Amino acid sequence: MSFYTSLSGLKAAQTDLSVISNNVANVSSNGFKKSRADFGDLVSNSSLQAASVAGQGARLKSITQQFTQGSGMAASERALDLAISGQGFFVTSSDQTGGGVAFTRNGAFGVDNDRYVTDSRGNYLQVMPVDTSGGVTATGLAAAKSLQVPLTSGDAKPTSRLDIKLNLPAAADLPANRAVYQAPATYAFDRYDPNSYNYSAQTTVYDADGNGQPATIYYTRTAAPTASSTDSTWEARMFVGNAEASSTKNADGTGTSPAVPLSLTFDDKGVIKSPVGDVSFGAALPSGAAAPISLTLNYGTASTQAAGTFKVASLTQDGVEAGTLSNVSVGNDGLVSASYSNGTTQKLGKVMIANFSNPSGLRQMGDATWGASGDSGPPVVGEASSNGNGQIQSGALELSNVDITDELVALIAAQRNFQANAKAIETANTLTQTIIQTN
Incomplete structure (x- = not known):
């Protein structure tokens, strides 16, 4: 019987060595959780069995994983x-x-x-x-x-609003009075001809797919103060890409044709009189746009006509391109x-x-x-x-929760258990041979 008792110990030690070796092998495995072999003793019993009997060896009860936090x-x-x-x-x-x-x-x-x-x-x-x-x-x-x-x-947002703050020079001339437009020539706006307007401001606006389109506003002075009127007037023409947006709209929201420029009026102190608040332009469909672009323009109360140069203090839009x-x-x-x-x-x-x-x-x-x-x-x-x-x-x-020092100590202990059980088998074998030779 001692052969089988020691054999069960050998198997138990071998299993323990395998579990420990697996722990050591995975010491560098991310998120690995070490295991522990749990053993129990084998004892035969019956209703007629004596109170004290020799055990019959060891058995593997379970291999339990230790779900403790990793070492770091x-x-x-x-x-x-x-x-x-x-x-x-x-x-x-x-x-x-x-x-x-x-x-x-x-x-x-x-x-x-x-x-x-x-x-x-x-x-x-x-x-x-x-x-x-x-x-x-x-x-x-x-x-x-x-x-x-x-x-x-996919969260592109089409531009719907432009907010602008600028200064238009009080001393600006009227393009209609420029030499190039003297009789017999007739004054006419042409965005490709810088002599037909005074200034321009540009930004980028976005369609429904987030595609950018250049938006350019051209400013043309149309009237200076006179003896009968101290007001100054300007025309603002807005082009989105190659399409001009009209400051007046049809019932369906599209711009009227031909496009109507926006009129700006300043008093003798340079304070803007009109437009006051938002101005909704008709939808414009430039080449390459996924859908018509409808813009609302607002000059606020900080836009002025004063001495100095043309200056755009701010020009913002609320659209977002695809990122x-x-x-x-x-x-x-x-x-x-x-x-x-x-x-x-x-x-x-x-x-x-x-x-x-x-x-x-x-x-x-x-x-x-x-x-x-x-x-x-x-x-x-x-x-x-x-x-x-x-x-x-x-x-x-x-990191894994394997402590390499603890595992090496456990490895030595498992090795000693294996050697001890092997020695027990060797001793049992020697005793058996002695008995056989004696007989």
């Missing part, structure tokens, strides 16, 4: 390298629709060809949907969606935000965190990834930094 966080310069400080697992899916759910502590995520965020196994990182302010709109595993980072921003991805950030609460070159920010979702009543019961799948089982219980999902879930750190990776 390795800093990274990648925003999609994520680590959980505290309890919980990242939720991943084997397909984009949320099937084949798995759980991992390895936060080395990347982006595939379709701009989906995936782990080292190619599984898709799952997030909870959010609104424009970052608030979660749906919870639970059924609401999870695969995180995708758009390369371009390209410039940065991705992940907050401590798991909120993923993408910033684009046009200055817009898009909330993409909140990283989903799963917890289990018995993490040790999870089914190992490799690469620091686990699957739910009957022993682990169902996953309880939620946001990071809430309801006992850990905090997410962006730009960091969780």
Whole structure:
């Protein structure tokens, strides 16, 4: 019987060596959780058995994973390298629709060809949907969606308003009085002829797809103060691309044809008298625009006619072009935000965190990834930094929780156990041979 007792000890020591060796081998694996082999003694019993009997060896009870925090966080310069400080697992899916759910502590995520965020196994990182302010709109595993980072921003905004503040020189002449327009020539505005207007100001406006179009306003002085009137008048003609916008509109919102310029009036002190407030121009459709562009122009009360040069103090518009991805950030609460070159920010979702009543019961799948089982219980999902879930750190990776010193000591102990059981078998063999030779 001693042969079998020692043999069970040998197998137990061998299993212990295998578990320890696996821990040592994965000391550099991100998010790896060490295991521990638990053993029990074998004792045969019956109703007629004596109170004190010799045991029959050792048996493996379980190999239990230790879900303690990793030994540290390795800093990274990648925003999609994520680590959980505290309890919980990242939720991943084997397909984009949320099937084949798995759980991992390895936060080395990347982006595939379709701009989906995936782990080292190619599984898709799952997030909870959010609104424009970052608030979660749906919870639970059924609401999870695969995180995708758009390369371009689809949030282009067409320009609808121009605000301008300028100074028109009080000493400006009238183009109609210039020598080039003396009789028999007739004065006529031509934007390609700088002699037919006084000044111009330009900015860029955007259509519905975020495509830019140059918007140029040409200023022509039409009347200077006289004995009968101290007012000065100007005409402002606005061109969007190659199309002139009219200051008067048809019933359908399009500009009248021919286009009517906007009239500006200043009093003898240079204060603007009209227009006061917003002026809505008819929609103009320049070449290359995705849709007609309707603009509202406002000069405010700070635009003047005074001594000095022509000066545009400010000319702003409210449109936004389509932007390209410039940065991705992940907050401590798991909120993923993408910033684009046009200055817009898009909330993409909140990283989903799963917890289990018995993490040790999870089914190992490799690469620091686990699957739910009957022993682990169902996953309880939620946001990071809430309801006992850990905090997410962006730009960091969780190291394994293997302490190499402890494992080396345990390795020596397992080796000694193996040698001791081997020696016991050798001793039992010697005793048996002695008995046989004696007989």
